[in-house]
Amino acid sequence: MQYTISATAFLAILIVIRLRRRTEARSRTDEVFTVFTAVVFGVLIAATSLGHAILQLVGAAVEATH
Template sequence: MQYTVSASVFLAIIIFVRLRRRTESRSRVDETLTVLSAATFGILIATTPLGQAVLHLVGVAADATH
């Protein structure tokens, strides 16, 4: 049996672990790395059906606020 791991799932796990840490102990470089990994995750997930669904929901929410 062979398992595959998606890069976006792996990156989501890393972001989840990094965000669970206390904010007082973060350095500026650590915060920058978290932001860059979150932006990369957003780019990776944007082309998936889940990303398209999130985009649609955000669009509906934005239209409802106008």
């Protein structure tokens, strides 16, 4: 049996683990890496149907506040 994991799922897990750490314990390099990982995650998820649903939800929230 062979298991696979998508890059998006791996990045989501990595982001959650990294964000659970205390802020005081992070170096500047750690913060940059976390931001870079989050941006890559956003780019990967943007092309999926989930990404489009999130975009529509955020768009509706923005329209409701104006």
